[in-house]
Amino acid sequence: MHVIKASGLYKRYGNTVAVNNISFTVERGVIFGFLGPNGAGKSTTQRILTGVTKPDAGVVEIASYNLSRQPLKAREVAGVVPEMANVYVDLSAWENLMFVGEVYGVGKKKRAERAAAMLEVFGLFEKRHLRAKGFSKGMKQRLLLCMALMGDPEVLFLDEPTSGLDVQSTLIIRELIRDYNRQGKTIFLTTHNIEEANQLCDLVAIINRGELIVVDRPENLRKTFTSLQTVEVAFQPQFISPDLLKKTDVTKRFKKQGDKYIFYTEHPGQVIFSITELCRSEGVDILSLQTLRPSLENVFLDVTGKLNESGGKENDR
Ligand SMILES: Nc1ncnc2c1ncn2[C@@H]1O[C@H](COP(=O)(O)OP(=O)(O)OP(=O)(O)O)[C@@H](O)[C@H]1O
Ligand SMILES: [Mg+2]
Missing domain, CATH: 3.30.70.980 (YebC, transcriptional regulation domain)
Incomplete structure (x- = not known):
């Protein structure tokens, strides 16, 4: 059963065709890498899949919900870390998580349990009451991932989750992605880091100038x-x-x-x-x-x- 189905996605900005007739499906439980150079159309595709940007043409289904007809249902099952996202810097880590949990409709008790467990795993528990303003880039990125996971989403969309992070933070985040996937969850991972795609992904799609060139297992590609x-x-x-x-x-x-x-x-x-x-x-x-x-x-x-x-x-x- 597929968790993501994209059919004929097309998006143009002025004269730039950012996404040119892209179609693919992602089965449940797969880590799907979306790999391409700068400006290839990766983030635009992720924004279309997560309902942030409306495509000029094409249909998106998330867990069988049609994104344009049942946007709330479709977005309910998705957790998202967008490109260049930021946490609410005036809130503490804990407050950030409580806020997002509430938005996702997670009950109060469950919210606190989930947040505490995740902060522990993500190495942020000791700092949970500090304002995120003082967090390093790696800490903020981990907090963003926690926030995306608050709703226990069926599918997790990540846009360059390790970009600009040091080796240790990168390894922590990759391991968290693998852990989440081991629970049977689906991951859509946008990256321009080939080695990251190689290490994490069951399937890799290569996109260039808005077009999907190939989708295959890393080993088959080789x-x-x-x-x-x-x-x-x-x-x-x-x-x-x-x-x-x-x-x-x-x-x-x-x-x-x-x-x-x-x-x-x-x-x-x-x-x-x-x-x-x-x-x-x-x-x-x-x-x-x-x-x-x-x-x-x-x-x-x-x-x-x-x-x-x-x-x-x-x-x-
Ligand atoms: N809001 C926008 N307005 C105008 N042009 C845009 C907009 N968003 C994207 N584009 C253009 O669409 C193309 C694809 O951009 P996109 O951000 O999707 O690429 P990307 O693959 O995510 O690149 P990067 O690796 O640099 O993040 C680029 O040419 C970009 O300039
Ligand atoms: Mg991008």
Whole structure:
């Protein structure tokens, strides 16, 4: 059964098509990653899914409720951490939670129980009576997540929940997301952090310039892109002329990255063979050589057309 169903979502701002005919479904209990570069349309999509922005076209169903026809029902089952959200800074952590709990219609006793339990888990219990004004960014973000969870939502929408946080806060938040998911809840996670998507998500949708390019498991994405296997070589002497490298027949694409050369290929064995031949004939030594399977990062850069821009010199033949 799906908890989110988006059909033909479209949203334009002036001449910018922020969301261009996007459709997808998210099954119950899944962590669904919504991954894309800056300006791709991620936040606009999340705002449409959570009823904050009205799409120009398209239909959203949340837990089988039609968002435009049954907005209250649909929003009741959703918890949201929007982009650039803020807590009520003049209220304490405790007051923030009581306020949101009331909005969600959680009874007084339940509110207090839930807030106390969550603040404990989120490491904020000791500071519950301090004004949120004095909270660090990581503490505020944790409090926001607590607030989104106050209504015990069926589905949790998070827009870049770990953006700008340090490693420790990031790890805490990721673990909380996993914990919540273990209770059978569905998570819609907007992020531009590929590693975050890789570590957390059952399914990843890649969006670019308003269009949904692909939806698949991270591992399938890697498998599909066999042309993105890489052979990474450091030569001694360090620099090899591109003309010489082009002589390695099997290598379709390569680039210099730091003090190494990266070769993209479907056939790493053949590339290694050619490189070895080249080195032997030119009297060049190999300092290090390793083969790597496609990273989600390379898949992402490739499908968003950014692989060739990602630093170093790229040579397409
Ligand atoms: N309220 C708005 N008014 C005008 N243009 C907007 C508005 N909201 C979004 N846009 C435009 O729509 C496009 C998509 O923006 P959106 O915020 O959805 O991207 P994003 O993927 O969330 O990017 P980021 O990673 O930077 O958060 C951008 O070109 C943006 O300028
Ligand atoms: Mg955004």
